[in-house]
Amino acid sequence: MAKAIAEGIKEEKVDVKIKRCDYATVEDAIEPDGIAFGSPTYFGYMAGVLKDFFDRSLEFRKRISGKKAVAFASAGSNGEGCLESIENMINAFGMERVREGVISTGIPGDKELDACRDLGRALAKSMK
Numbered sequence: 001m002a003k004a005i006a007e008g009i010k011e012e013k014v015d016v017k018i019k020r021c022d023y024a025t026v027e028d029a030i031e032p033d034g035i036a037f038g039s040p041t042y043f044g045y046m047a048g049v050l051k052d053f054f055d056r057s058l059e060f061r062k063r064i065s066g067k068k069a070v071a072f073a074s075a076g077s078n079g080e081g082c083l084e085s086i087e088n089m090i091n092a093f094g095m096e097r098v099r100e101g102v103i104s105t106g107i108p109g110d111k112e113l114d115a116c117r118d119l120g121r122a123l124a125k126s127m128k
């Protein structure tokens with residue numbers, strides 16, 4: 001899903017990097033004009049490593065607020081809680097959610113990957 005979002009962003013001629021949140025630094029949240037946050041659903045919520053990334057970034061909230069953002073989630077059966085938890089963080093950090101996020105239930109198929117590319121294009125367009 002992350003790769004498909006990155007493809008959509010590149011189609012709009014906007015630079016993109018994919019980062020794993022467990023290795024990402026706070027600078028990775030401060031540097032870009034827009035961010036797509038994604039996670040597998042674990043116990044109806046985002047994965048702990050993504051929550052930890054938000055927690056680590058909290059003191060830099062003022063430098064992150066105002067950026068464009070979107071969310072995406074994968075799930076075994078229901079990704080609503082995960083997507084909502086990420087979108088709540090986007091709001092809490094004062095980022096601007098560009099569009100409703102994408103959920104893939106099970107392995108993402110063509111439909112979900114197309115929706116991800118679309119999401120990437122929308123994020124990139126919002127940053128121009």
Ligand SMILES: Cc1cc2nc3c(=O)[nH]c(=O)nc-3n(C[C@H](O)[C@H](O)[C@H](O)COP(=O)(O)O)c2cc1C
Binds near residue numbers: 039040044075
């Ligand atoms: C510890 C754990 C908890 C999970 N909790 C949920 C859950 O609450 N709801 C759900 O739909 N899927 C749940 N799943 C399934 C994962 O969301 C699913 O396997 C994952 O999104 C697949 O993405 P990945 O290929 O990136 O790991 C859970 C999986 C694990 C390992």
